[in-house]
Amino acid sequence: MWLSYVSLSSRSYALQNELFAKPNSPPPRRAGRTREPFGRLDADAALRERLLGYCRLHPGDIWNDPEAGHRVGVLDATKSDQVAEIVGEDRPCLLVNDPPYNVAVGSANTPSLSKQGIGAYMAFSDRWVRNCIDVMGESAHFYVWLGADVHDGFQPLPDFIIMMRDMPGLSPRNLITLRNQRGYGTQKNWMWVRQELLHYVHGSPDFAVTYTDIPKILRGYYKTVNGKRTENLERSRSENIRPGNVWVDVQQAFYRLEENVPGCYAQKPLKAIERLLLTSSKHGDVVLDCFAHSGTTLVAGERLGRRVLTFDVDPLFAELSIRRLENYRKTGRTGWQWHNPFPEMEGACDAAGTAGPHR
Numbered sequence: 001m002w003l004s005y006v007s008l009s010s011r012s013y014a015l016q017n018e019l020f021a022k023p024n025s026p027p028p029r030r031a032g033r034t035r036e037p038f039g040r041l042d043a044d045a046a047l048r049e050r051l052l053g054y055c056r057l058h059p060g061d062i063w064n065d066p067e068a069g070h071r072v073g074v075l076d077a078t079k080s081d082q083v084a085e086i087v088g089e090d091r092p093c094l095l096v097n098d099p100p101y102n103v104a105v106g107s108a109n110t111p112s113l114s115k116q117g118i119g120a121y122m123a124f125s126d127r128w129v130r131n132c133i134d135v136m137g138e139s140a141h142f143y144v145w146l147g148a149d150v151h152d153g154f155q156p157l158p159d160f161i162i163m164m165r166d167m168p169g170l171s172p173r174n175l176i177t178l179r180n181q182r183g184y185g186t187q188k189n190w191m192w193v194r195q196e197l198l199h200y201v202h203g204s205p206d207f208a209v210t211y212t213d214i215p216k217i218l219r220g221y222y223k224t225v226n227g228k229r230t231e232n233l234e235r236s237r238s239e240n241i242r243p244g245n246v247w248v249d250v251q252q253a254f255y256r257l258e259e260n261v262p263g264c265y266a267q268k269p270l271k272a273i274e275r276l277l278l279t280s281s282k283h284g285d286v287v288l289d290c291f292a293h294s295g296t297t298l299v300a301g302e303r304l305g306r307r308v309l310t311f312d313v314d315p316l317f318a319e320l321s322i323r324r325l326e327n328y329r330k331t332g333r334t335g336w337q338w339h340n341p342f343p344e345m346e347g348a349c350d351a352a353g354t355a356g357p358h359r
Contacts (some may be wrong), residue, residue: 041263073311077128091137092288101147139203141280259335267294295321
């Protein structure tokens, strides 16, 4: 979580049965290895040092995609000149951001996923949000994923919401909750399965209605229309329900899904990002993502015909984003599952003892 729906078709049911029907049994064996080649890339200094040698970008660099016009950079979202540089003359109508949550994830306080004082974190948040406002279009959607540390007064979610009250030109539109299929917790607490997505707007941007894969099964809610008594299914534009602000049909990424990018902690589901692009932008529009991480927004834009400007302060994640796009164009696959995104060092991870466990 930088600090893609579960279909009701028979194919998806089969996938669900394969993955989850026997929760106490080990996952089915397949040809080849079925675990990620390494653990969290932000937490393994020695592995990072080796992988950085394969990165084509250095701090301050921007890669210009010759095919679709995407841009990927190694930039700092808190630096206004760097944000302005990657945006150029473009004015994005959609901004999707997944910043660090200010939580020490898995008891690891790393430079990429760090835990700091709330004052410092809010100063960081204020800077990057204002930089986004400076470059966004006159009418634009602004989405930000954020977390809440239960061990620290649920910060930074409430602090961030209060901060956003003073942001010029941004108005709150919704608070979306994505429900994970897999979570964590103890016998003395509720399972922690939620991810929060804040939605703001600048001006009056368009919004397109989309539908989930979940069929409408409840009848009722009768109303007279043009003298005829009708019920809600008769008046519907689709046999499926619209997504509300609680999403229960999106599977989080993990090592058995094609879209998985090994080493990227809590990458956002491709389906969730594509939903934002479909509802809050049009074909050919420019989308800005200031925290690239695993490159999900970049791949979503490529699939849906949006031009994505994205960057990360870490060269390793900028490289992974570019590789993920190139891999998608070459193979049609949205990620690597448990396979190594750095095939040039295949086997080196195991030799160094850096292979990670099942997630």
